[in-house]
Amino acid sequence: MIQYILAFFVFVFSTLASWYEGSEIRSNPWEWKYSAFFSQMLHGSITNSSDISQLDHFIYAAKFKPAFPLLMALSIIYIVMLTGYWLCRRNNKRFRLFYAGSLLFWMLGAIVADSPTIGGHYFTMLFMAAGAGSAAMALLSVLRAKCWRGEELK
Structure with missing residues (x-):
C-alpha cells in the first residue's frame, strides 16, 4: 500500500x-x-x-x-504494473496476458519515435523500456511455469 x-x-x-x-x-x-x-x-x-x-x-x-512529464508517465506506468501484478499474481494465465500487453508500450514508443524534440526521444526510450520490461515479466512467468513448477502451458 x-x-x-x-x-x-x-x-x-x-x-x-x-x-x-x-x-x-x-x-x-x-x-x-x-x-x-x-x-x-x-x-x-x-x-x-x-x-x-x-x-x-x-x-x-x-x-x-x-x-516532470517523464516522471508523471513513469509513475502512472508503475501504478498500472503494480496493480496488474497485485490482481494477477495468483493466476499465471492472467499474469502472462496482462504483461503481454507490452505491445501497447511499443506502439506508443513507435508513435512518438518520429518526434524531432528531445522530449519525444526520451518518451520513445521510456515506452520501449516499459515494453521490454513488461515482455520480460511475461517471459519470466512462462519460464517459471514451465521449468520450475512443471506446469503445462495453456
Whole structure:
C-alpha cells in the first residue's frame, strides 16, 4: 500500500509541475501550430493565448521540458504494473496476458519515435523500456511455469 501512496504522490506532484512548466506555451505563439493539438481540435485556429487548452500545457512540457512529464508517465506506468501484478499474481494465465500487453508500450514508443524534440526521444526510450520490461515479466512467468513448477502451458 505504501508503494501506491508514494507513486500517487509522485504522480500528483509531477502532474502539477508539468502543467506549470507547460504554461510557457501561452507566451510562445510560434509554437501554437505544432504543440496546441487539443486547442486546434476544440477551436480550430488559435488567435490568442486564451484559446489554449490546459491539456496542451502537458504536450508542450513533454516536448521541451520532459523531466516532470517523464516522471508523471513513469509513475502512472508503475501504478498500472503494480496493480496488474497485485490482481494477477495468483493466476499465471492472467499474469502472462496482462504483461503481454507490452505491445501497447511499443506502439506508443513507435508513435512518438518520429518526434524531432528531445522530449519525444526520451518518451520513445521510456515506452520501449516499459515494453521490454513488461515482455520480460511475461517471459519470466512462462519460464517459471514451465521449468520450475512443471506446469503445462495453456
